[in-house]
Structure formats: C-alpha cells, structure tokens
Amino acid sequence: MALTNTIIRTAKPHNKPYKMADEKGMFLYITPAGSKLWRLKYRFDGKEKLLSLGAYPDVSLKDARASRDDARKLHANRIDPCENRKVQKTARVERAANSFEVVAREWFSKYRPGWSTSHSERTIRRLENDVFPWIGGRPIAEIGASEVLDVLRRIEGRGTLDTAHRAHQNCSQVFRYAVATGRALRDPTPDLRGALPAANGGHFAAITEPQEVGALLRAIDGFKGTFIVLCALKLAPMLFVRPGELRQARWQEFDLDRAEWKYWVTKTKTDHLVPLASQAVKILKELHALSGHTNFVFPGARSHTRAMSDAAVNAALRRMGYDTQNEMTGHGFRAMARTILHQEIGIAPEIIEHQLAHRVSDTLGAAYNRTKFLKERRRMMQQWADYLDLLRSGSKFA
Structure with missing residues (x-):
C-alpha cells in the first residue's frame, strides 16, 4: 500500500529503526530518534544499493517520488544513480573551487608580494566591493563577456568610470591567470573593448607594477x-x-x-x-x-x-x-x-x-x-x- 501524507505525519518512532514501504522501491526509514528518511532500494550490476532522497518533512512525499522517478530513469539508461550523484557532487565541488572569487584571490596572493601596500589594498577592495558580489561565486570557465559587462556597467552607473576601467583590467588579469592554470579556456574581457567610454583623455594605459x-x-x-x-x-x-x-x-x-x-x-x-x-x-x-x-x-x-x-x-x-x-x-x-x-x-x-x-x-x-x-x-x-x-x-x- 502506497504511503499518504497522513500516514507519514502520524508515524511514531519505535525502539528500533523500521521501514514504511511506498512503491517502486522507495520507503521511509524511521529512526528511534524520530527522523524520517527517504530511501530508494534498487539493484545495479547484481548488487543491492540504497539511494538517499532526503528527510521528511523537508522533502515532501511528492518531491521524494519525483526524485525516485528521476533515479529510475537513470537506472533504465544503465546509469547507477548513486555513482551519478557522486559525479554530480564532485562537479559541484570543482565548480566551487574554480569560482571567480577563488581564482581571483589565488591570483592576488601570488602577485601581491610584488606590489606596493596601497596598490594591493586598492585592488582587493575593488574586487570585493564591485566584482565578487556579482560574479564571485560563478565558475570562472562559464563567465561570459556579457556578465563582466554587467559588473562594469554597475560601477560606471555610480559615476566612477576610472574604477570601472580598473575593474576591467583586474578581471582580465584574473581570467588570464585562470587560462594559464588550466581553469578557463579564454579571457572574455577583450570582447568588451570599446564598451566603456575612455576614462581620461590623454591618459596612456601603462603597467607599473x-x-x-x-x-x-x-x-x-x-x-x-x-x-x-x-x-x-x-x-x-x-x-x-x-x-x-x-x-x-x-x-x-x-x-x-x-x-x-x-x-x-x-x-x-x-x-x-x-x-x-x-x-x-x-x-x-x-x-x-x-x-x-x-x-x-x-x-x-x-x-x-x-x-x-x-x-x-x-x-x-x-x-x-x-x-x-x-x-x-x-x-x-x-x-x-x-x-x-x-x-x-x-x-x-x-x-x-x-x-x-x-x-x-x-x-x-x-x-x-x-x-x-x-x-x-x-x-x-x-x-x-x-x-x-x-x-x-x-x-x-x-
């Protein structure tokens, strides 16, 4: 018999953990402490496996069944749902490790020893205030020119055009560092050439660090x-x-x-x-x-x-x-x-x-x-x- 919300809500813990079956291999695992955990039992390559689908009530009966159905689709295509979850988790961890902010802070730490204190402070403050809040959490390899331009437009909109140009330069430096360290394929910032008005007439851009x-x-x-x-x-x-x-x-x-x-x-x-x-x-x-x-x-x-x-x-x-x-x-x-x-x-x-x-x-x-x-x-x-x-x-x- 399939579970209902009423049955789940009124289920009481016992001295030992027990299961309440739903359908298609899914069941609710109830612990002596009262936790109600969704599980999916299946077999892959002849081995019995369990896939966690979350905890009730954070994951409702409807959501648990939707996750179960997704897992069964993977299984039907000869993909192990547990292994697929591990791969997805690893990918998320790698994406977080290669976020723009992580790479930018690594770049900053590497080159800061060669900079003056004032230049270092201005650079990291500019990134923290004007760049990280918008694209800091994004995987650096997935950031396109349009996202960087949105960041620069916000800075320009405050009337600080020179800061926008410097942020553009810093972003380019971070992207080139990401390319050099194998975490991005290209620097998208050259695509923005001419997108911002010139900051100061008569000023010639120069590297001085x-x-x-x-x-x-x-x-x-x-x-x-x-x-x-x-x-x-x-x-x-x-x-x-x-x-x-x-x-x-x-x-x-x-x-x-x-x-x-x-x-x-x-x-x-x-x-x-x-x-x-x-x-x-x-x-x-x-x-x-x-x-x-x-x-x-x-x-x-x-x-x-x-x-x-x-x-x-x-x-x-x-x-x-x-x-x-x-x-x-x-x-x-x-x-x-x-x-x-x-x-x-x-x-x-x-x-x-x-x-x-x-x-x-x-x-x-x-x-x-x-x-x-x-x-x-x-x-x-x-x-x-x-x-x-x-x-x-x-x-x-x-």
Whole structure:
C-alpha cells in the first residue's frame, strides 16, 4: 500500500529503526530518534544499493517520488544513480573551487608580494566591493563577456568610470591567470573593448607594477609575429622613447660601437641622446642583419621605404591579450619606466626626465641639454635593462 501524507505525519518512532514501504522501491526509514528518511532500494550490476532522497518533512512525499522517478530513469539508461550523484557532487565541488572569487584571490596572493601596500589594498577592495558580489561565486570557465559587462556597467552607473576601467583590467588579469592554470579556456574581457567610454583623455594605459611587468616581458618573448615587430617590442620597454620615435628610427642615427642613439625630437624641437644598454646593442646588431640595408631600423611590412606602421606595437600587445585602452599601450612603456625607475630603483626624477626628453629647465634657464646627466643616464639605462632581465626571469620575486 502506497504511503499518504497522513500516514507519514502520524508515524511514531519505535525502539528500533523500521521501514514504511511506498512503491517502486522507495520507503521511509524511521529512526528511534524520530527522523524520517527517504530511501530508494534498487539493484545495479547484481548488487543491492540504497539511494538517499532526503528527510521528511523537508522533502515532501511528492518531491521524494519525483526524485525516485528521476533515479529510475537513470537506472533504465544503465546509469547507477548513486555513482551519478557522486559525479554530480564532485562537479559541484570543482565548480566551487574554480569560482571567480577563488581564482581571483589565488591570483592576488601570488602577485601581491610584488606590489606596493596601497596598490594591493586598492585592488582587493575593488574586487570585493564591485566584482565578487556579482560574479564571485560563478565558475570562472562559464563567465561570459556579457556578465563582466554587467559588473562594469554597475560601477560606471555610480559615476566612477576610472574604477570601472580598473575593474576591467583586474578581471582580465584574473581570467588570464585562470587560462594559464588550466581553469578557463579564454579571457572574455577583450570582447568588451570599446564598451566603456575612455576614462581620461590623454591618459596612456601603462603597467607599473614590477611583477606584472615581468609577465609582460615574458609574453613579449613568446610573441609569434615578425622578427622586426618582436625587436620593437623588446626595445620599447628598454629605451622608453616615444612610440613614433622608435618606429621611425634610422640606422644612420645609431653608433653601436659607442652604444648611442642620437636623433631629433620633433615634439620638443631638440636633439636627444639615448645611451644603449648592452642588451639593446645586442638586439640592434641582430636586427641590423635583417634591416641594415634599409634606411629604417623597423621598416614596414609592405615597403622598406617606409617605417613600420604606427599601429604595429599596439596591435602586437592586443594579440598577446593586453587591452590597449585600459591596460598597456606602446606609449605606456614611458610611464612604466618613469614610475619604476624612481619608486623601485631610486633614480632621481631629474635624471629620468632628461632621459625621457622632456623639457626640463636647468639653473641657467636652458630648456634642455642633451648631454646633461649623461654619465648618470648611461648608468641608469644599464641598470634598467638589468632590472628588466630580473623581472623577466622572475628571480626578483624568488
């Protein structure tokens, strides 16, 4: 006889546990303490098994029968309901372990030692306040661009557009870390390029945290484009000149024996001298074998009579997964060098400003002196190239 709600509700516990049969293998197991537990008995591969269906009254008679029927459908398809439950539980545990918040906190813990205290605090606070409440619990591999955009729109809606851009950058970093650690297939945030208005006119996105710079340098080493663009990417952080000055560099301006590059700066209408570190000279000598017969150090892909496209470096950064609107641009290598040379290496600002070819007045009123601080700048440029090598290898944080 099938059970009814009245029979179940009035059933009393005994000194020993007992069963009250329903139908199709399901029964109610009543303990001496008064617990009423749903169970399903079935046989699979010749073995008798029991499947728990929950406890009454949390699981009603109707719901217990629905679960029983689901289990019987699995059984009819030669799927063991108990084993299926174990698989589903494991999948749920794995999904929870690979949630956006779990991966993001792991990423944060890994890279925090290379950041300043203020940057660390701002980053985790931004994630906790603006990102985790919305997508923190979602499996990171299942999050799409539209979900991230919803998060960014909420931030933008508060009138904090700059925070929205920084949250976009942080999400991209977390997704790329998930890809690198095998917990996601791709970073969906590049699909949102242009979805947010620019935060500040005239601002060039730049990476200025040393550990992130190391990751960027390793990404550059793995670039799969042309050798000419690869060399430009390697020299851009090392020389930190303006992007137009780099791509239009001419071989006649270089003296590799003296390790110098002298050229005219159109923006400031001054001559400029760039001391070349030994690493830069090595790259240029390798490149000379390919483009030394042309006028330009970085000739264009279609014509050697023209310089490389002004979009080449930014396009390469995008191919490597960097958002050139909010994360890193070719011009951003200048801000990268300016920030780290002063904050991390301790170079005096006036030496850095002269190397950046900014118009810095001296005590005699001269707007710019090409040779001023030249000895210090030579030392700085070699220090900088050596420091970049440390960041690239990761030994700086070992």
